[in-house]
Amino acid sequence: MSARDQAVLKTVAAAPAPAADEARAILKRLGVPDSAFATSGRPATSPISGAVITHVRETSPDEAKAAIGRAHEAFKAWRKVPAPKRGEFVRLIGEELRAAKDDLGRLVTLEAGKVTSEGLGEVQEMIDICDFAVGLSRQLYGLTIATERADHRMMETWHPLGVCGVISAFNFPVAVWSWNAALAFVCGDSVVWKPSEKTLLTALGVQAIVERAAKRFGGVPEGLSEVLLGGREVGEVLVEDERVPILSATGSTAMGRQVGPKLASRFARAILELGGNNAAIVSPSADLDLALRGIAFAAMGTAGQRCTTLRRLFVHESVYDKLVPSLVKVYGSVRIGDPRTEGTLVGPLIDKSAFEGMERALDESRAAGGKVHGGGRYTEGACADGYYAKPALVEMPKQTGPVLRETFAPILYVMRYSDFDEVVEAHNAVGAGLSSSIFTTDLREAETFIASAGSDCGIANVNIGPSGAEIGGAFGGEKETGGGREAGSDAWKAYMRRATNTINYGKTLPLAQGVTFDVEA
Structure with missing residues (x-):
């Protein structure tokens, strides 16, 4: 057997089982009864391949x-x-x-x-x-x-x-x-x-x-x-x-x-x-390595399909040319593919509609003067059967058009800023108010961002991204969220x-606020 044939066999052996077969086996182990399924019911599909797993009996x-x-x-x-x-x-x-x-x-x-x-x-x-x-x-x-x-x-x-x-x-x-x-x-x-x-x-x-x-x-x-x-x-x-x-x-x-x-x-x-059109600010004093890692997960994790996904990034002009080229490099090298495969970081979008929505947003971004890095459909290997998208980083001249709304896909809009007060105002100038973050080592900036005049979101973080909330804190946001x-x-x-309960254990009947109401028995 040639080395090439051996490599092919090794790849086939390592490939995950068909999603439909694996899902049906799991459902059986979990104890889901057969009565939950129906041959003519609603199809349940997997975005990994687009294959129908089974049909589910709908509730009337x-x-x-x-x-x-x-x-x-x-x-x-x-x-x-x-x-x-x-x-x-x-x-x-x-x-x-x-x-x-x-x-x-x-x-x-x-x-x-x-x-x-x-x-x-x-x-x-x-x-x-x-x-x-x-x-x-x-x-x-x-x-x-x-x-x-x-x-x-x-x-x-x-x-x-x-x-x-x-x-x-x-x-x-x-x-x-x-x-x-x-x-x-x-x-x-x-x-x-x-x-x-x-x-x-x-x-x-x-x-x-x-x-x-x-x-x-x-x-x-x-x-x-x-x-x-x-x-x-x-x-x-x-x-x-x-x-x-x-x-x-x-x-x-x-x-x-x-x-x-x-x-x-x-x-x-x-x-x-x-919805959540979440943003992060990278200040002049930020730890750029920390920011790079935090931004990458927040913007690309779950293929951009989190309500807390990072969608807008404001980078101070003094560090823009250091951070953004590194981000572009990460975007070009992130591993896309079957989410079951070890090392994969970006899996599929949920369906065709989600991918088409991403494409429309990128077209609109280009028309608004944006420079798009990445984007488009990823079709290598088995990914051809699902809707896998290359994460897109879009350098925008200003916050306008598609930047002002949430597109449920891995698109990150990046913009320069120079003044802190102005960038906080731009940060808050969207309809949603779910999650937000700032990367800074400046105590005044950090405290201002989480104070009453800072982020108007339900979640405001410092030196971590806007996604990844944990149990213990109340989760949710303001405005259109x-x-x-x-x-x-x-x-x-x-x-x-x-x-509210009031219990009178005395023998008189005093009224609140000094009110009197005496009647004869």
């Missing part, structure tokens, strides 16, 4: 209403379970996630196209939020409040709210559910989840894991965790049903503009996690209702 609008009904009844029972015991259920979910981490992480890679470490990292986020929620189950604290009335006590208490609806996007197909569900479960709520129609299989895998935890826990009411599989019409049922008092929706700003008013019209709570907060800090309060 009537079935969605019935699921919400089950969840509503489950809530009535679950709210009576003591919060620490509810935390035990979430602890068991975390245990089951640990056991299934490799399989679920791989399924995320197969269905969403994330590289292996990001697929596993997303499941680790689920585990982390379960740990956070377990501790929280013993810390749902209210306050004792000073009262002006003698022999009275005033306090606030927190109670379960009801059915929590969750609408998630394809780019974080399982983590976003967990940010909401783990908190909702310990707060005493039931959860009805409508995942993206592009990532239905991961939702089925998660539901199977939850059902295993419920079996171990015992006594979990039927309907506590429901999954609705389908398109927009199923999501509309969840948005419009009066039995769903709170809904967390992750997606585009356009989606939020439709969902928000509908929830407001029936006085439901909205946790909106929408929607104002919602999930995961850490006191985000749990959104899933509960607050009651």
